[in-house]
Amino acid sequence: MSRRQVLIGGLGVAGAVAATVPARPASARSTTVAVSAADLPWPHARAIVAETVVPSFPPVTFDVTAFGAKNDGTTDNTAAFRRAIEVCNAAGGGTVLVPPGTYLTGAIRLRSNVNLRLAGATLMFSGDESRYPVVLTRYEGIECMNRSPMIYAYGERNIALTGDGTLDAAATSSWNKGSDRAWLETQVSKPPQQRVVPGSGHAMRSAFVEPYHCRNVLIQGVTLRNSMFWQIHPTLCRNVTVDGVSTDPSTAHNNTDGCDPESCDHVVIRNCDLGAHDDNVAIKSGRDADGRRVDVPCQNIVVFGCQMNGNWGAITCGSEQTGGIRNVYAYRNALVGATKFALYVKSNTQRGGFSQNINLDSFSGTVNRAYAYVTMTYNGQTGSYPPAFGPFTITNSSSSSAPRVFDVSGLPSDHVRGFAVSNCDFNGVADPSNAFNHVDGVVFNDVKINGRTVQP
16 A cells, blocks of 8 residues: 555544543643633534544553663663663553653654653753664655654654653754755655765754654643754654643744644644744645655644744644645634734645645734735745645634734636635734735625724
């Protein structure tokens, strides 16, 4: 079977099993009022949450200190963490417990049926690049062999990263650098296993937490700090729950998106404090020729009850969306800081792909460019793969400040198909005019800008 068949067909949802996310640790940080899946206004979104399988684990605990781990902040615990996880996996699964203290470590690779739980612990990731083996990953939508993310898994089932601890990647700045995607694009005619970045004379950063080709993933309660690149990057996964997680809003490093599900199916992101120096939630599905080779969409994504503290899009589709994006539901998320767009959808005729059935409800806050920005000419790149956009809906939402509300454009030969707005109130808008170019089916119902009811 092809990878697409495995991910889309062979991993279908088993019945209508309801999955209940376990309670977050009491100390998990979130500045928003917790939102329940029962509050979601769309039946399809509630069904996605119910169908998203959350992993469970045998009631057995493996304390990392029993495997030689030291919480002194200086001992290299890479081998101790590996032994604890491997023993837990071989025993049929359970919880690998990291007690309070500071633990220096290299890359940690999760295995099936293992819950890595931080009980007030801090993981300080090493600046020694030899502690990060070369693994299959995706760099900005293109598969390659690169240094391992700090937390990585490949082809595993039932895995979790939980607790009230902190993961800190500050020391990885010594090696975790580079953005030479242009070179990687010259390698796409080779199989991914031959696109080896280390030793090539080129450098590309590694993501922070990346389950790859996994099923039933839970990331809950933890805090991520000092990422050098995308912070949570589930790739080619099914059934992913990100609950009560805090990511880093620091402006020290560019492209530190909060959570980037890529070519995944059934993803629930709930009650998180998503800080980012880029997009808060960026939904992706591969780039250009390599995205067409893999050809797996990102679909059935539900985001609710989150605080969005990033400086680009709160909900972003693309630009790496060659495999397509569909069925996105985002509810009651609050924008803070200098967020440019509540909804940001971007592709071009080189990238192609689609963004379809994208829905926002009960968003609030301020934006500093436009509430919704949709473009098919991103970065001015052109090719022969026109994207398919729409329908989009925005309901029950508001803003207290914005330069503009809607800036939505298709192409003369490739229109956006459907853009509906209802029960929304936008105030403090510098330019109350809206831009809709090559957009079919624009519908406003009870939409106010600066106190006046407006039509498209």
